[in-house]
Amino acid sequence: MKINHLLKKIVLTTSLLLSGVAIASDWTPSGPITLKIGFGPGGATDVIGRVIASAIETNNGWDVIVENKPGGGGVAMLSGLARDKADGTKIGLGVTMATLMNIATRGDSLPFNLDSFDYIGTVVTSPLAVIARADAPFNTFAEFIEQSKANGGYLVGFDGGPQKLIINAINADTGADIVTVSHKSGSEQIQSLLGGQIQAGFGAGAHIEYLKSGDLKMLAVATNVRQPYSPETSSLIEQGFNYSLNPYFYLTAPKGLPENVKAALSAALEEALKSEAVIELIENTMKTEAQNLGPAGTEAELKNSLAMMTKLVADSK
Amino acid sequence: MTLERLQTVILILGMLFLYFVIMPGQIDHIENARIVPATVPTISIWIIIIAAVFQLFSTKVSVKFNPTLCLRAAIFAIFVITSITIMTRFGFEYGAPILALGVMLGIGERRLHWLFLGSTVIPISVWLLVENVLDRVLM
Amino acid sequence: MTDFSVILAGFSDALTLTNMLYVIAGVIVGQFVGAMPGIGPVMTMAIAVPFTFVLNPLPAIGLLIGINKGGLVGGAIPAILINTPGTPDAAATAIDGHPLSKKGKPLKALKMALYSSVTGDTFSDIVLITVAAPLAVIALKMGPVEVFALMVFAFSLISGLIGASVTRGIIATALGLLAATVGLDPEHSTPRFLFGFYDLYDGFPIAAVAIGTLAFAEIIRRLISMTGEIRPAVNFPKDQPREDKRISFKEYWSCKFVLLRGALIGTGIGAVPGMGSTAAAFMSYASTKQSSAQPEKFGKGDIRGIAATESANSSVAGADMMPLLTLGLPGSASSAMLIGAFLIQGIQPGPLLFESQGQLVYGLFGAMLMANLCNFIIGLFGLRIWAKLITAPESLIFSAAMVFCVAGVYLATGGIFGVYIMLIFALIGLVMTALNYPVVVFIIAFFLAPRFELALGQSAAILRGDPLRLVNHPVALVLFGMSVFAVYWLNIRKKNNKPKQPKESKSEPEFNENLQPEEA
Numbered sequence: 001m002k003i004n005h006l007l008k009k010i011v012l013t014t015s016l017l018l019s020g021v022a023i024a025s026d027w028t029p030s031g032p033i034t035l036k037i038g039f040g041p042g043g044a045t046d047v048i049g050r051v052i053a054s055a056i057e058t059n060n061g062w063d064v065i066v067e068n069k070p071g072g073g074g075v076a077m078l079s080g081l082a083r084d085k086a087d088g089t090k091i092g093l094g095v096t097m098a099t100l101m102n103i104a105t106r107g108d109s110l111p112f113n114l115d116s117f118d119y120i121g122t123v124v125t126s127p128l129a130v131i132a133r134a135d136a137p138f139n140t141f142a143e144f145i146e147q148s149k150a151n152g153g154y155l156v157g158f159d160g161g162p163q164k165l166i167i168n169a170i171n172a173d174t175g176a177d178i179v180t181v182s183h184k185s186g187s188e189q190i191q192s193l194l195g196g197q198i199q200a201g202f203g204a205g206a207h208i209e210y211l212k213s214g215d216l217k218m219l220a221v222a223t224n225v226r227q228p229y230s231p232e233t234s235s236l237i238e239q240g241f242n243y244s245l246n247p248y249f250y251l252t253a254p255k256g257l258p259e260n261v262k263a264a265l266s267a268a269l270e271e272a273l274k275s276e277a278v279i280e281l282i283e284n285t286m287k288t289e290a291q292n293l294g295p296a297g298t299e300a301e302l303k304n305s306l307a308m309m310t311k312l313v314a315d316s317k
Numbered sequence: 318m319t320l321e322r323l324q325t326v327i328l329i330l331g332m333l334f335l336y337f338v339i340m341p342g343q344i345d346h347i348e349n350a351r352i353v354p355a356t357v358p359t360i361s362i363w364i365i366i367i368a369a370v371f372q373l374f375s376t377k378v379s380v381k382f383n384p385t386l387c388l389r390a391a392i393f394a395i396f397v398i399t400s401i402t403i404m405t406r407f408g409f410e411y412g413a414p415i416l417a418l419g420v421m422l423g424i425g426e427r428r429l430h431w432l433f434l435g436s437t438v439i440p441i442s443v444w445l446l447v448e449n450v451l452d453r454v455l456m
Numbered sequence: 457m458t459d460f461s462v463i464l465a466g467f468s469d470a471l472t473l474t475n476m477l478y479v480i481a482g483v484i485v486g487q488f489v490g491a492m493p494g495i496g497p498v499m500t501m502a503i504a505v506p507f508t509f510v511l512n513p514l515p516a517i518g519l520l521i522g523i524n525k526g527g528l529v530g531g532a533i534p535a536i537l538i539n540t541p542g543t544p545d546a547a548a549t550a551i552d553g554h555p556l557s558k559k560g561k562p563l564k565a566l567k568m569a570l571y572s573s574v575t576g577d578t579f580s581d582i583v584l585i586t587v588a589a590p591l592a593v594i595a596l597k598m599g600p601v602e603v604f605a606l607m608v609f610a611f612s613l614i615s616g617l618i619g620a621s622v623t624r625g626i627i628a629t630a631l632g633l634l635a636a637t638v639g640l641d642p643e644h645s646t647p648r649f650l651f652g653f654y655d656l657y658d659g660f661p662i663a664a665v666a667i668g669t670l671a672f673a674e675i676i677r678r679l680i681s682m683t684g685e686i687r688p689a690v691n692f693p694k695d696q697p698r699e700d701k702r703i704s705f706k707e708y709w710s711c712k713f714v715l716l717r718g719a720l721i722g723t724g725i726g727a728v729p730g731m732g733s734t735a736a737a738f739m740s741y742a743s744t745k746q747s748s749a750q751p752e753k754f755g756k757g758d759i760r761g762i763a764a765t766e767s768a769n770s771s772v773a774g775a776d777m778m779p780l781l782t783l784g785l786p787g788s789a790s791s792a793m794l795i796g797a798f799l800i801q802g803i804q805p806g807p808l809l810f811e812s813q814g815q816l817v818y819g820l821f822g823a824m825l826m827a828n829l830c831n832f833i834i835g836l837f838g839l840r841i842w843a844k845l846i847t848a849p850e851s852l853i854f855s856a857a858m859v860f861c862v863a864g865v866y867l868a869t870g871g872i873f874g875v876y877i878m879l880i881f882a883l884i885g886l887v888m889t890a891l892n893y894p895v896v897v898f899i900i901a902f903f904l905a906p907r908f909e910l911a912l913g914q915s916a917a918i919l920r921g922d923p924l925r926l927v928n929h930p931v932a933l934v935l936f937g938m939s940v941f942a943v944y945w946l947n948i949r950k951k952n953n954k955p956k957q958p959k960e961s962k963s964e965p966e967f968n969e970n971l972q973p974e975e976a
Contacts, residue, residue, distance in 0.1 A: 034454075040658075040870065042502030042793045047800050050506045067454050068870035072640065072647070072657025079654040101645070111654075155918060161645030181600070181917040182642045182910055187784035187806060194807065197599040197918065206784070206804060213808050281509060284802030324891050328627070345646040351916040354641040354648055357909045361634035365627050372623040378892050389680040390886065397676075397879065401862065405872050409863065416862070417855040424682045426851035431686075435852040440859050451503055453867055 027264040029089050032063040036081060038074030038094040044285040045249065048123065049093045051281050055272035062268070073098025073160075075110070078252075082112035086256035088265055091120065096305055097247045101161045104309040114306060118262055119298040120251040121269045124282050124290050127229065128222040128245055130236070131203040133193055134214055141220040142239045144200055145176045153177030157189035157201030162309065166222065166236075166243050168316035173241070190216070204247065205287040229287070243312060246305055250298050266295050321380045325373045329366055336362045393423070409456040413440035459814070466818025469514060470826060478515040479823055482522020483830040487838050489523070490530020493540045493671040494861030497527025499663060499868040501793035505800070513801045513816055518823040520797050524790045525577060525827045528733075528770045529835050532569040536762075537562055537690050537846045538853060540674045544666045544903075545733035545769035547896050548741045552754060552761025559757050560692040563701040563843050568762045570835040571708055572715055576767030578828050579719035580726060580774030585821045588778050589810060591727065598728075600914030601926070605935035606728060607908040612939040613739060614900055628893045632901025633908070635660060642906070643913040655873040660881070662789060663868035665902060668881030669888075669895050672861050675854050676882060677889065682850065689853045690846045703759070711763040714744050718767030725768075726775025729787040730907030733772035735900045740768030774824065781805050781817060 033056075037049040046068060053064040069077035074094030084090035103113055130141055138144045148154040156178050158164045164180050171178050181198050183189045189201035190210060200219060208229055210216040218233045224244035226235060237244055251269055253262075272278055273290040282290050293301055340358060347353045396419050404412025418436035426432060447455045469475075489495045501520050508516035531543030536553035549569060556565040598606075615625040638649040639659030650656045718740040725736040744764035745754045754761050776787040777794075784806035786792035798805050803813060810817055846853065865878045888895050919925040926933055 040502070041499075041868070042505045043796045044799050046502075047506045047509060047796070051509065065452075065454055069655075070658055070661075070870055071655045075657050076654040098645075106647075153920075164645070179917045179920060182913045184642075184910060185785075187804075190806065191783050191785060192599070195597060195599060206806075209804055209806075209808055209812075213811075215807075277509070280802075281800060285799045339649075343649045343651065345644070345648075347644055347646070350643065351921045352643050352913040354644055354646045357641075357905075357912070358634060358637045358648065361630040361637070364630040365634070368623045368626040368630070372621070372627070375623070376621075378621055378624070380891055386680055390676065393676055393680055394879075394883070397858075401872070401875060401879070404862070409866075413859050413862065417859055420679060420855040420858060421851045424679055424686065424851055424854075426686050426849065428686075428849075431849055431852050435855045439852075439856045443859060443863050447863060447867065453503065455863060455866060456872065 027088070027260050029062055030087065031089055032065050033089050033091065035064055035066050036069045036077050036090070036092045037066060038069060038071070038077035038092065040070035041068045045093070045095070048249065048278075048281060048285065051277050052093075052123065052269070052272045055275040055278055056268050059271045059275070060268050072102065075099060075102050078117070079111045081252070081254055082116040084254045086118070086254040086258075088253065088257060088261035091251055091253045091265065093123070093249065093251055095247055095249050096302060097160060097162045097245060100302070100306050100309045101165070101313075103306060104313045105161075114299075114302055116255050117252045118255055118257040119295050119302065120253060120262065120265045121292045121294055122298050122301070123249040123251065123269075123273065123292070124286050124288060125223065125249075126204045126247045126286055127208070127227045127288050128202060128204050128247055129207065129227065129230075129233070130200055130219040130222060131190075131193065131207045131210075131216050132200045132219055133196075134217045136199065136217070138219065139217070140234070140239055141236060141241065144219055145170070145174050145178075148176045148178055148199075149174070153179050154199040155179050155181050155197070157181050157183045157192055157198045159183040159185055159189060159202065162245050162312070163202045163222075165309075165312040165316045166245060169243055169312050170241050172315055172317070205285075208287045227288075243315075244308060246301065248293075248298075248301060248305075250302070262295055270294075319379070320382050321376050321378055322373060324380060325369050325376065329369045329373070332362050332366050332369070336366075393420075396420075396423070404456050410441060410444045412456070413444065416440075462814040463818045466815045466820075467822040469815065469819035470518070470822025475515050475518050475819075475823060476826060478511070478519040479522040479827050480830050480834070482519040482524075483526040483827055483834050484838075486523035486526020486528075487530040487533075487831070487834060488526075490527035490542045491533040491842060492530075492860045492864070493534050493542050493675070493857045494667050494864035496531070496543050496663075496667075496864065497523050498789045498793065499864060500527070501790060501797075502868070505793055505797050508797050509800050513798075513803060514819045514823065516797055516801060517794065517820055518827070520794055521820070521824055522827045522830065524794075525770075525773060525824075525831050526834075527790075528577065528773055529570055529573050529831050529838075532573065532762075532766055533566060533839070533842050534857075536565045536569060537842065538678070538857075540671050540678075540857065542671075544670055544899060545737050545772070546765075547670055547734065547899075548737040548765040548769070549762055551741065551765070552756070552758050555755065556757035556759070556762070557690055560696070561700045561757075562690050562692060562846065563839065564703060564759070565757075565762060566839045566843065567703045567836075568707075568711075568759045569766045570832065570839060571703060572711070572718070572763040572766035573770040574828055574832045574835070575715050576719040576722055576769075576771035577774055577831070578825070579716075579767075580723040580771035581821070581824050581828065583723050584774045584777050584781075584824075588782055591778055591782070598931075599918065599929070600911050601918055601929045601932045602935070603728070603730075603907070604911035604915045605929075605932035605939075606731075607904060607911055609935045609939045609942065610731060610735060610904060611901065611908075612942045614735060614897055624893050625897055628888070628895070628897040629901040631893075632898040632903075633905045635665070635898075636902050636905030637909070642910045653873070655871070659906070660877055660902075661865075661869040661874045662903070664865050664874040664877040665881050666899060667861055667865055668878035669885035669899055671857070672878055672882035673885030673889065673895070675857050675861070677886060678850070679854055686849045686851050688847045689850045690843075707759060711760055714760045714763045715767045717744065718764045719771040722768035722771030723775040726772035726787060727778045729779045729783075729785045730904065732788055732900070732903050733769040734896070734903060736772050737765040737769040738896060738900065740764045777824075781809055781820075782807060784809075 035053050037046055039045040050066050053066050057064050077092050081092040138147050156167050158180050167178055167180050186204045186206040192198045193201050207216055220236045220239055221227050221233055222245045273292055344355045400412050400416035414436045417440055421432055421435050447453050486497050489500045490497055500523050531546035532549045535541040535546040535550040536557050539550050539554040541547040553565045615629040721740045722736045725731040741764045745751050776791045779785045779787045780791045786795050865874050885895050
């Protein structure tokens with residue numbers, strides 16, 4: 001037992017007892033809870049995980065230890081988590097996209113699949129959209145496709161396998177001859193757009209500021225529903241391309257979590273997402289609001305997304 | 318054959334093995350793409366092979382082999398790996414002092430106060446700082 | 457153009473006591489961790505980022521910038537004193553710094569490093585402050601094709617400049633490229649060379665590779681060659697004449713062109729995302745040596761060698777902020793941490809930043825200049841302490857350094873896996889050194905490789921596989937031409953230099969000479 005965790009526990013328990021506030025829950029963890037983050041230290045996901053952990057510590061009086069397990073956008077973290085004990089003391093924070101793509105393309109070589117986990121809830125979804133320069137001669141993705149065909153294939157940026165899949169699937173369906181150009185981040189795609197190196201790209205939040213400044217515009221949202229900051233922009237599905245990507249940040253645990261533990265953890269997450277620090281942080285980093293689908297909703301969302309990903313993989317060939 | 322030639326030959330054989338035996342199983346084969354996952358590995362391996370073949374015939378660099386140093390290096394390596402295994406089993410606070418103590422004794426340090434400082438005070442301070450002040454996990 | 461009142465308001469924001477305290481704290485921590493082999497400023501920043509969320513933007517960024525800049529000074533300390541760079545970019549500083557230290561003049565070497573570092577850093581900060589905005593416009597025109605050409609140029613310079621022979625330089629470069637292909641490929645996101653280890657999805661962790669090859673390998677190498685009596689890590693006479701402990705203004709001024717060249721190289725390289733300070737330090741060192749009238753003096757404790765590397769690697773830090781602030785692109789691992797800190801504050805670096813947050817940007821510039829001053833003053837005091845500490849026995853210094861490496865890599869990579877990777881790369885570093893392959897070339901190529909591969913894929917897409925389309929990219933064509941010329945020119949220089957150094961002509965060890973095992 002580590003000294004300061006013991007201390008923290010004593011302080012928290014006494015303060016809860018003294019103030020007479022007891023959180024209604026029939027479960028308390030047997031030891032400290034380990035929250036494994038599927039990304040390296042210092043990035044936005046790391047900080048979101050740590051702030052949620054400290055909100056849970058304050059709200060529930062549990063001791064939450066944060067560990068970084070970077071690798072493949074969550075694949076390394078999940079392959080470790082799948083082997084952990086399902087007693088609620090090991091949970092993970094991941095992002096859906098990279099994991100689902102790996103399950104869809106090389107599921108047989110991974111030590112886990114969607115059924116290896118129980119789902120606690122989602123934190124936020126990133127507002128993924130297809131963007132272009134404000135002065136571009138097209139306003140929707142459908143128009144973009146038409147002009148790409150007429151001009152011998154436009155260049156589209158991407159910064160992750162799933163984004164490339166969606167373009168390749170649309171290429172296969174429409175014969176648009178789009179050429180994909182790999183990037184490291186959404187910000188980098190914005191630079192390529194502004195510099196005129198590519199004609200369209202994907203934005204995952206960083207683009208919102210540029211919509212306001214009038215440098216960029218949105219051709220379509222890539223998520224399956226419209227997004228609150230730009231309700232007039234229709235989705236790819238609405239424009240006749242039957243594909244979507246919903247990058248959710250979600251909390252998960254090894255399969256076999258007892259129902260009461262799952263309920264307690266889920267309630268703890270819900271409560272943490274209401275804390276001021278978490279709200280501010282998510283607004284700052286993701287330019288959007290926290291969104292918790294709950295245990296059943298998360299599982300359904302992941303299953304749907306995996307079906308979509310499998311379809312994308314098949315259609316992009 | 319000089320040691321210089323020998324190491325160059327080993328390098329060439331190693332790269333050929335990597336290219337023909339290991340690479341096919343470790344890199345996805347993708348069609349209809351200009352740059353495939355194997356592009357950069359293939360370029361790198363062939364650059365090494367060509368440069369090494371050139372080196373084999375033109376080399377003037379002499380390399381010396383020192384068996385004592387190699388033996389000492391091997392002993393150190395085994396010891397370091399053992400103490401890191403101890404760290405993963407029992408925790409940094411047990412493995413690190415063993416690592417430090419072994420290294421100090423290994424190079425001939427016998428003065429007790431230095432041994433104590435190096436093998437106890439420093440590793441335990443690191444552990445306390447990381448685990449209890451910074452609240453990060455160490456092993 | 458930003459309003460002058462905004463600039464003034466920004467600078468006066470920076471000059472509050474709170475900010476100053478955070479910057480000072482950052483610099484102290486940065487110098488300290490920079491001087492610890494295996495820990496370093498990048499990991500420290502990663503740990504500090506979550507804590508900065510509760511701070512206001514200016515002190516938050518000021519603290520991180522302090523750590524980063526402190527680390528630039530700190531990294532040179534162990535490089536000079538024990539030939540083990542605290543940060544990768546100080547690897548070149550060891551070439552002349554350590555011999556000077558072994559001659560019994562560690563304080564002289566440390567001071568030259570400090571002065572050069574602060575000089576280079578201030579130079580690039582001033583460039584950043586005065587011309588960042590117009591440079592951003594040019595940088596926006598630097599597309600993937602141009603970046604790819606620039607990478608080719610960098611590789612041709614590095615593999616030709618450093619190493620016992622051209623073939624060894626080329627082999628080390630290609631090995632670095634090859635090692636960097638482990639993990640997901642940037643075009644198709646397929647895993648490569650994983651061998652079933654999912655921890656390798658993002659490739660070999662940079663911290664583990666750099667610390668393994670540069671620091672841990674050196675520690676092991678020193679340990680195995682130690683026999684007999686334990687000595688202090690550095691020995692220097694008690695009643696040393698004053699000129700051996702300091703750098704006179706005359707000595708400093710005699711390096712003015714070296715410093716300027718280093719600062720220019722560092723600023724240029726820092727302005728391009730993904731090139732990095734290690735490459736800058738070596739390019740500056742090599743070009744200083746190449747253009748010197750007495751190249752044989754280098755590697756034996758010449759203060760010009762220290763001036764060249766430290767001015768270059770430190771000036772990268774200021775220049776790194778250009779792509780960060782103007783384009784939102786991180787040029788290095790430490791600026792990636794800064795981007796993270798900006799984002800959690802709700803500030804997005806990029807072309808809009810100067811308009812929307814002008815006051816903050818100039819506050820930040822104020823904090824940077826303040827950090828340089830703190831670096832200088834704290835450095836002057838700190839160096840004395842380090843010079844005292846280093847008189848502890850070698851057994852203590854190196855065992856402690858090993859413990860720091862293990863703990864540092866564990867924290868930076870998130871697990872024991874990274875520690876084993878570090879051990880493997882320490883072994884690779886040892887073997888390469890023993891066989892006379894330049895380890896630094898390997899590591900620089902490893903650092904540059906991801907950007908290289910990305911730019912290759914991007915260029916192929918943009919040119920649609922047709923090299924003839926290159927005519928639309930004149931800048932890239934010029935850079936390709938310069939690469940060919942560089943290889944040719946460097947070979948000529950190498951041949952011309954040979955007769956001057958009859959002793960070394962057999963193997964011409966250059967950079968390897970001080971990486972060879974020392975006699976005990």
